[in-house]
Amino acid sequence: MKKTRIIIAVLSIIGLTAFGQDKTITGKIQSVDPYNDEFRLTINDTAFVLIVQPNDASKEKFEVNKEYKDILVEKKGKYELNSKYAEKTLVFSYYVNGKGWKCIKTIEPSKK
């Protein structure tokens, strides 16, 4: 009985830790591509998705903390990385959505 309780307790802790927690990755944005009406950012050779703010036809606002709403800028009809973030190491928090995409939630400067 005791053993069962311990296992349940451990599983509960693991579950609480794993579920609902955002993950983070630190790195530089290597490339930006359009992707299913959103944008795919490649960071450390891994694809992340920057979601366009719903109902924003201009696509200038993204679902990310306001300090980094200008992470992408439009030039000649194409969106590209704002030059002020080029080669900058940033910390990205992300969650995995229903489509299995790694969606960027917040961007912060690296403290390194």
Added chain:
Amino acid sequence: MKKQLLVITAIASFSLCSTAQTILGVDVSSYQGTPTWSSVRNTSTKLFAWAKATEGTTIADADFTYNETNGTSAKVVMGAYHFAHPETNTATAEANYFVSIAGSYIKAGNLPPALDLEDPPSGTALTSYFTSSALVAWVQAWMTAVQNATGVKPILYTTGSIANYLGTSLTSYPLWTADPDGSPTATPSGTYLGSWPTWTFKQYSWNVTVSGITSGGVDGDSYNGDTAQFNSFIGPTVPPVCKTFYTTLPYSTSFETQWIYDSCGQADQRLPDKFWKSSIGGTTPDGDDYWHRDDYTGGDWSSPTSGAYTPAASNGTYSARFHNDPPPAGSTGALDLYINLSTAGTKTISFDYIHNEASPSPFKFDVVLSTDGGKTFTDTLMRISAQVSAWTNESVTTTATSSTGVIRFIVTDKGTSDVGIDNLSVSSTPTGIDEITTNTDMVVYPNPTDGTVLNGLFMADPAFNTMEVHIYDMMGRDVLTQQVEIERGRFSIALANAHLVEGTYMFVGLSGSERYIKTIVVK
């Protein structure tokens, strides 16, 4: 009754919902693990769900069967979707793969099959891979193939930019638009609809929280209509009257492709293609009486390996098999080909046959013909009631003319060995070849041939030593004529100069009043 129950359930659920009458759902894949569907249904007021079945031509979602089975048990209206990779595969290959996995879940009372068309996870956008017309052609081919195989019109899931890129050609297919604005009811803007006049389903979120799904966020969907419209959309829960498709001459099959699901038939019934129907009858019919492709292992057949014949096919890998292990005495299994025989003249039905049972009685295998769409079968073209221990070519002819012809292959009664047919062709016999006086005492080989040579062997020395040979393609064109010498009952024909492409041909040998007709395959 089931339909009424569904309506009542739906209304009851939505009374708990802030958006009354809005029919909500989710779409899931292995990303969501194994949801507790009773919780999804009961605590989240979700009514419908699409489950990912396949991706490309090699990926079958690990949780698809779990989701379909448990979702249905929880009274969630389920559907199956396919994630397309048009940048990698042909539409036909992807459609066939999807149907092979999801086919049995596509039927009235479920959601229609859906094609998920979006940018591939890696690489460039689809609109960079394809011109608009090329992408339309790919999607159209997939839709057509799946509809032909299942009898159900698919719907298209896609993003706004792709919807716009597709133009107007596909707007007859209902649209499931990806518009994750967070609102199940807000009408998507034209940006998301392209040329579609309206939307049928909307993926309003990619990250909703649903009880019973513990993996995290899930896609949320909504239906554009009320409960009555939704029930009408998914169709009745009782089988509708099946549509009949008549093939045209010439027709041939070796039963090689995966048999399709008969969405109008009983649950496990399969058919070679949409031109066929299957039925059982007689005194005590049971599931063992259904014809299937020989490798079938589904719910119709008990002990499917029992009674199997060898080799499994006379041409290719598979054959059509009547599995009698044993059916109750007096029962029948019929496999019907619906075919337009309105062309004047003689039509030849050629096929290979096997039933290796020493004492088959009581047994009969009949090929019978209907000229009134299957209402009556008055013309018995052939009857076999004896053992045929090896694959043997059989040919019968008819001069009947009917645009609603049905050729029925029907087995009656019992035995311990199964019955097989293969290498079937139905064609208009060329003018002048209207009699077959003998056919089984000569064989041609190799068959299939590689197109370089074809040999013949008489079981007994014929009374003649030359024979005029014609090879006809399935359009009835004489593609090779040759006078052959017969020595000690053997002859050989060089085919190389005829440059025969892969396909099925008719061999006709003429000598005096003798006629020899064989179906040959060039591979």
